[in-house]
Amino acid sequence: MIILKVDNLSKKYPGFLLDDISFSISEGKIMGLIGKNGAGKSTTLKGMLNLVNRDGGMVEMFGMDFFKHEEEIKQQLGVVLGGIDFYNHKRLSDITAVTKRFYNNWDDDAYENYMDVFSLNPNKKVKELSSGMKVKYMLTLALSHNAKLLILDEPTSGLDPVARDDLLTLFRQLVEKKNITVLFSTHIITDLEKCADYITYIKDGKLLKSAEKDEFIDSFQYLREPDENTRLSLEDIMIRTERREYNV
Amino acid sequence: MFNMLYKEIRLSAHPNLFIFTLLGMLVIVPAYPYGMVFIFGCLGPYITMMYGRETNDIYYTALLPVKKTDIVKAKCLLFVLAQMTQILISLPFAILRVYILPDGNPAGIEANLAYYGFGFIIYAVFNMIFLTTFFKTAYKAGKAFLLAIIPATFCMILMEVLVHFPKFKWLDSTKAYDLLKQSPILVIGIVFYTIVMLLTYRVSANRFKKVDL
Numbered sequence: 296m297i298i299l300k301v302d303n304l305s306k307k308y309p310g311f312l313l314d315d316i317s318f319s320i321s322e323g324k325i326m327g328l329i330g331k332n333g334a335g336k337s338t339t340l341k342g343m344l345n346l347v348n349r350d351g352g353m354v355e356m357f358g359m360d361f362f363k364h365e366e367e368i369k370q371q372l373g374v375v376l377g378g379i380d381f382y383n384h385k386r387l388s389d390i391t392a393v394t395k396r397f398y399n400n401w402d403d404d405a406y407e408n409y410m411d412v413f414s415l416n417p418n419k420k421v422k423e424l425s426s427g428m429k430v431k432y433m434l435t436l437a438l439s440h441n442a443k444l445l446i447l448d449e450p451t452s453g454l455d456p457v458a459r460d461d462l463l464t465l466f467r468q469l470v471e472k473k474n475i476t477v478l479f480s481t482h483i484i485t486d487l488e489k490c491a492d493y494i495t496y497i498k499d500g501k502l503l504k505s506a507e508k509d510e511f512i513d514s515f516q517y518l519r520e521p522d523e524n525t526r527l528s529l530e531d532i533m534i535r536t537e538r539r540e541y542n543v
Numbered sequence: 544m545f546n547m548l549y550k551e552i553r554l555s556a557h558p559n560l561f562i563f564t565l566l567g568m569l570v571i572v573p574a575y576p577y578g579m580v581f582i583f584g585c586l587g588p589y590i591t592m593m594y595g596r597e598t599n600d601i602y603y604t605a606l607l608p609v610k611k612t613d614i615v616k617a618k619c620l621l622f623v624l625a626q627m628t629q630i631l632i633s634l635p636f637a638i639l640r641v642y643i644l645p646d647g648n649p650a651g652i653e654a655n656l657a658y659y660g661f662g663f664i665i666y667a668v669f670n671m672i673f674l675t676t677f678f679k680t681a682y683k684a685g686k687a688f689l690l691a692i693i694p695a696t697f698c699m700i701l702m703e704v705l706v707h708f709p710k711f712k713w714l715d716s717t718k719a720y721d722l723l724k725q726s727p728i729l730v731i732g733i734v735f736y737t738i739v740m741l742l743t744y745r746v747s748a749n750r751f752k753k754v755d756l
Binding site for chain 2: 341344345346347348365366367369370374376379380381382383384385389390392393394396397398
């Protein structure tokens with residue numbers, strides 16, 4: 296079952312064009328959205344979520360048009376925007392007390408359980424959390440309202456290798472045990488090798504390729520030099536695709 | 544919308560909003576330009592909007608299962624709630640002063656019906672300009688404040704100066720027949736405030752729909 300379908304999503308900014316982005320994700324899969332800084336990953340996610348006004352395109356989640364059923368869909372959606380901290384001076388318990396009121400499916404037991412599993416102290420203020428803990432708190436909120444689809448913008452950037460690995464392992468567990476679907480953007484290629492089932496690559500606002508991981512890697516093997524025998528890794532693919540010559 | 548207001552008060556509001564709202568009590572000060580109370584009623588919400596920008600309040604709200612226009616509606620309602628609470632807090636003190644300070648307010652207008660009528664107009668002028676300007680970008684709070692506070696202060700000064708002219712002495716009175724004469728100003732103030740706030744919401748919501756967060 297297709298959980299998320301993006302069709303020809305476009306957004307025009309002065310000096311930047313996000314051009315006809317299309318991809319889809321099946322239930323219980325993890326898709327990594329990759330591209331270098333400024334490629335359009337965040338714009339794609341924000342356009343999908345109606346945070347920025349799209350110039351064209353369709354977004355379907357759970358088989359419904361997102362822009363017509365936004366409130367209904369958001370009940371089943373968890374979003375973590377990287378680098379944006381909410382209410383730094385508030386305690387987690389205050390943010391939770393407000394957030395839970397908005398969700399029909401809020402599960403207090405699940406909330407207590409995730410807070411415990413992630414070692415989050417509800418009396419701590421947001422500013423007292425490390426970057427990894429902030430992502431985990433946002434995930435706790437999402438999972439406590441039984442989100443079926445998680446959309447995460449750069450959840451691993453700024454995390455140390457241990458925290459990153461920890462988070463990626465968690466994503467895999469969520470997919471395997473809870474049948475949750477995950478779309479996350481990243482510019483850290485090792486994240487994808489560890490965790491993604493599908494990869495969508497955006498370059499300069501255009502969709503380069505969206506495919507299952509092995510198929511994705513195979514399709515870029517033409518980038519190999521004639522004397523190379525080893526298979527190109529995801530990192531090689533991205534570096535070779537993005538490499539530029541500077542005329543200095 | 545109750546949940547949204549709850550969110551506004553518990554997460555979005557800066558502590559100053561509550562302090563400035565309480566300043567409705569200032570009408571018990573023997574000699575003071577009471578028009579300042581309404582200016583405080585504009586400052587409190589403004590500081591909350593500034594604070595909201597620093598705490599990414601709008602991003603948090605935009606991710607909740609609500610419509611984008613609900614974000615604007617909640618802010619408009621927060622302004623109304625703070626300002627109406629301020630007036631309610633001031634009312635017992637305005638009544639009390641008639642008995643304990645019968646000589647009136649030498650500094651400016653008395654806390655009477657005309658005063659409250661002007662107050663609604665001052666609030667409305669500020670809210671209309673501030674909110675409609677702010678929601679063009681959802682972050683330029685300082686510019687919106689400057690554009691809004693100048694005409695609001697002008698209205699306040701006008702009210703305070705007017706009562707010093709002998710012709711408008713009736714505006715500075717708490718006597719029954721003068722209060723009757725002042726009552727249309729209160730009615731006009733309330734009607735003006737209501738219409739302006741409805742309009743402010745519509746214009747701000749339409750502007751905010753076009754904003755890219």
